[in-house]
Amino acid sequence: MKKLVTTAAALALTAGMASAEGKLVIYHWFEYIPQDLLDKFAEEHDVEVVMDTYDSNEALLASLKAGAIGTYDVAVPGDYMVQIMAGEGLLDTIEEGELANKGNIQPEWADPSFDPGRAHSIPYQWGSTSFAVNRDDFDGPIDSTDILFNPPAALSGKINMLDSQGEVMAMAALHMGIPQCSTDREQLKALNAMLQEAKQHWASFNSDTAKEVLVSGDASVGQIYDGFAAKARQEGANIEYAFPKQGYIVWMDNVVLLKDAPNRENALKFMDFLLEPENIAAVTNYARYVAGVDGVGPFLDPELAKQPESNPPADAGKGVFIEVCDQQTQEVYDQIWTNLKK
Amino acid sequence: MAGGAATGGSSTSDTYAEARTWLLLPAWVTLGILVLAPVAIMLVYSFLTKEFRGxxxxxxxxxxxxxFFCNRGLFGDEPCSIEWTYIQIFWRSIWQAGAATLLSLAIGFPTAYFIATRPPRQRTLWVFLVTIPYWVNLLIRTVSMKFLLRDEGPLNDFLTGTGLLSEPLAIVNTNFAVQLGLFYSYLPFMVLPIYAAVERYNFALSEAASDLYAPRWTVLRRILLPSVKPGIVAGCILVFVPSLGSFLAPDLLGGARNFMIGSLIEEQFKGNAGNWPFGAAASMILLTMVLIILLIFARQQAKAEG
Structure with a gap:
């Protein structure tokens, strides 16, 4: 009898699972959303949530173009990649009124240049990319991009760069004070030469382990995202995140509705879910970046407001977005990148 | 693996000719779908025009x-001169893979010999032990390797702690680290074929040679090595070929400062460059190179067997 009950219970359980309203397939960065939040969404909407991850905007684009479009409902590209994906026709349009919580988006992020009128996306998190320095190894000033490209002897050979062309090139442009998509031949030659010289000081190119090399002490300087720097500090690294006077990179990741989403309804529900202050605040508390939604304040970890990575000093340079170059210009930058890594 | 296939009855084969055709069908279909079709797609793509961003x-x-072959300057408008960039990347990869193969042979051969000369009951256990680390994902093994070799890792702690060295040895982010990583990744591919060959070797031949006053070195060089050569060749190919295209070890242990063939190709599909035809062309050139190396091995083998 007891056995029978168990079997019946098990059957009921499987039946319950099978009757979930459907699925939601997310394509997301690694280590960027707490599992609790996914579980909460699954429970609230009776949806089975599946997630795959990628490690760069370019990897996301490559995978979708190679045929993964139609598999996923939502993805989380950075600002410039939203623009590129929209141009490639990989995004679906969110019609007026389809998102109940669209009004929660902060006014300054409601109509960004990379997605006018938020036709395809909602804000996820924003932050900056700069570099962090281990204060046990170096106690001099770090408010200059020289730390990366023309470092003092103490730091030479102890630098990890992100293995990402966009971020390295944008930082190099800031360092030299030239436009990101320069077409000036002299500037481009100088950029090429400067990077060749700087490479002598670099130990490695690594994005996936950008945080770990700082925590383990393998690198004294690391090009890194602000949230990763904050996490590295939480994990015990005595590091300081720099806001160089030449400027630093600002980015915003966005949840986009993908073209041919197999579960479009659930994708929209998920976007609405992430526009609720309490939910997106959970992401911020986990990832240590900043949300683009009104009313998150009460739900945030109080430590976040004070964290130095989110509070540029008064003398910091300007934050700039990565720019999208046209094909001919991009090809020169690709060549410079190959020269750098050959 | 390369040697054992040549034997088998020829008189009975006629009887089973028809059955054999059907029984081989799955093998041919697999080869066609999993080997020839992807290579054909690659070949076609390498001759197409690239689309911007993939x-x-x-x-x-x-x-x-x-x-690949023409250097047209930073802005792509100069006349063609020889492009050394990619040749240099290929040469670096060949050199790294070659060093890893030699290292595997140096460690793998004695290991295989040791296992093959244990009593039969123990051999299974030893083979089992060799394969245990390979139940763990390659990525995790490579990262673990990095932890062992770090400046503040156990190896350097031991070297500096015992006073053998005053400064930690910088291994991570060097070519040597990549070679060690490749060696460790593919070692069983060296051990197992050699083990299979040595196990089949008739040790009475060694004894006979010793009885005829051959020194041990001569026995090894003129009797044992020629007999187990197919296993050695198979092991070398099985280590060399995957090492040539690998990108995990170069990225994680070598610091990705310099492209290897694998990371160069990966960059064409996953990186900013997004140049699929070039990635396909580089793959075709790599494939051609590997085929040539295999053909040279095969011809030598054929010659040796008369």
């Missing part, structure tokens, strides 16, 4: 091969 335009183009 993808191809269906127009014939030699652009990918031109990019």
């Amino acid at each position: 993808g191809v335009i269906w127009e014939f183009s030699l652009g990918a091969y031109d990019q």
Whole structure:
């Protein structure tokens, strides 16, 4: 009898699972959303949530173009990649009124240049990319991009760069004070030469382990995202995140509705879910970046407001977005990148 | 693996000719779908026009091969001179893979010999032990390797702690670290074929040679090595070929400062460059190179067997 009950219970359980309203397939960065939040969404909407991850905007684009479009409902590209994906026709349009919580988006992020009128996306998190320095190894000033490209002897050979062309090139442009998509031949030659010289000081190119090399002490300087720097500090690294006077990179990741989403309804529900202050605040508390939604304040970890990575000093340079170059210009930058890594 | 296939009855084969055709069908279908079709797609793509940010335009183009062999300057408008960039990347990869193969042979051969000369009951256990680390994912093993070799890792702690060295040995982010990583990744591919060959070796031959006053070195060189050569060749190929295209070890242990063939190709599909025809062309050139190496091995083998 007891056995029978168990079997019946098990059957009921499987039946319950099978009757979930459907699925939601997310394509997301690694280590960027707490599992609790996914579980909460699954429970609230009776949806089975599946997630795959990628490690760069370019990897996301490559995978979708190679045929993964139609598999996923939502993805989380950075600002410039939203623009590129929209141009490639990989995004679906969110019609007026389809998102109940669209009004929660902060006014300054409601109509960004990379997605006018938020036709395809909602804000996820924003932050900056700069570099962090281990204060046990170096106690001099770090408010200059020289730390990366023309470092003092103490730091030479102890630098990890992100293995990402966009971020390295944008930082190099800031360092030299030239436009990101320069077409000036002299500037481009100088950029090429400067990077060749700087490479002598670099130990490695690594994005996936950008945080770990700082925590383990393998690198004294690391090009890194602000949230990763904050996490590295939480994990015990005595590091300081720099806001160089030449400027630093600002980015915003966005949840986009993908073209041919197999579960479009659930994708929209998920976007609405992430526009609720309490939910997106959970992401911020986990990832240590900043949300683009009104009313998150009460739900945030109080430590976040004070964290130095989110509070540029008064003398910091300007934050700039990565720019999208046209094909001919991009090809020169690709060549410079190959020269750098050959 | 390369040697054992040549034997088998020939008189009975006629009886089973028809059955054999059908029984081999799955093998041919697998080869066709999993080997020939992907290579054909690669070949076609390498002759197409690249689409900006990934993808191809269906127009014939030699652009990918031109990019590989022709240096046209930073702005792509100079006349063609020899492009050393990619040759240099290929040479670096061959050198790294070669060093890893030699290292595997140096450690793998004695290991295989040791296992093959244990009592039969113990051998299974030893083979089992060799394969245990390979139940763990390659990525995790490579990262673990990095932890062992770090400046503040156990190896350097031991070297500096015992006073053997005053400064930690910088291994991570060097070519040597990559070689060690490749060696460790593919060692069983060296041990197992050699083990299989040595196990079949008739040790009475060694004894006979010793009885005829051959020194041990001569026995090894003139009796044992020629007998187990197919196993050695198979082991070397099985280590060399995957090492040539690997990108995990170069990225994680070598610091990705310099492209290897694998990371160069990966960059064409996953990186900013997004140049699929070039990635396909580089893959075709790599494939051709590997085929040539295999053919040289095969011909030597055929010669040796008369």
